[in-house]
Amino acid sequence: MKGGKLIIFSAPSGSGKTTIVRHLLQQEELNLAFSISATSRPRRGKEKNKEHYYFMSLSEFKNHIKNDDFLEWEEVYRDNFYGTLKSEVERLWAEGKNVIFDIDVVGGLRIKKKFPEQTLAVFVKPPSVDELKIRLKKRSTESEDKINMRIAKASVELATAPQFDSIIKNYDLDTALKEAHDLVAEFIK
Numbered sequence: 110m111k112g113g114k115l116i117i118f119s120a121p122s123g124s125g126k127t128t129i130v131r132h133l134l135q136q137e138e139l140n141l142a143f144s145i146s147a148t149s150r151p152r153r154g155k156e157k158n159k160e161h162y163y164f165m166s167l168s169e170f171k172n173h174i175k176n177d178d179f180l181e182w183e184e185v186y187r188d189n190f191y192g193t194l195k196s197e198v199e200r201l202w203a204e205g206k207n208v209i210f211d212i213d214v215v216g217g218l219r220i221k222k223k224f225p226e227q228t229l230a231v232f233v234k235p236p237s238v239d240e241l242k243i244r245l246k247k248r249s250t251e252s253e254d255k256i257n258m259r260i261a262k263a264s265v266e267l268a269t270a271p272q273f274d275s276i277i278k279n280y281d282l283d284t285a286l287k288e289a290h291d292l293v294a295e296f297i298k
């Protein structure tokens with residue numbers, strides 16, 4: 110596999126990375142396209158298949174693992190698998206795009222390791238774990254149990270921040286958006 114640039118945004122759930130990624134996708138001059146991940150988790154709220162994720166059953170997901178179809182995959186939460194299909198990145202590269210990822214820290218670092226020169230790996234840091242809890246509760250798309258699972262994972266994820274190329278502190282959204290834009294613009298130059 111070879112092609113354009115890979116831009117990774119990783120962070121604990123609720124850090125605001127999805128908002129940042131969406132904002133960057135609207136900036137035409139960055140020529141970005143979103144890597145749609147595959148997942149075995151159920152659809153949430155207004156999510157659409159082939160837009161937010163390629164939703165699939167656990168057995169379908171495991172078949173893709175067996176066939177070596179993934180660039181990286183992860184059991185992010187128990188029985189909830191997420192992964193980047195090689196075919197997805199190839200599809201976007203064929204369109205001449207730089208590919209942007211909203212993926213977990215382990216997956217992000219794995220892609221960075223596979224394509225060290227082509228990849229910019231950015232970690233988005235939330236103000237605090239307490240603030241994360243508030244944001245996840247406000248989102249109210251998950252049960253209390255699931256929220257607690259995400260919070261427990263956040264501390265482990267925060268410890269990986271130094272392994273990324275850059276860290277954006279998402280304390281103030283406008284500042285974070287600008288920082289993210291400048292980092293990406295510089296990297297794809």
Ligand code: 5GP
Pocket residue numbers: 120121122146147150181182183185191192193211212213214215216217
């Ligand atoms: P959510 O269920 O909130 O959509 O995502 C849960 C976590 O899985 C988030 O941290 C998200 O970034 C991550 N994730 C989404 N797609 C992928 C993927 O393709 N690979 C990996 N490793 N993580 C992913």
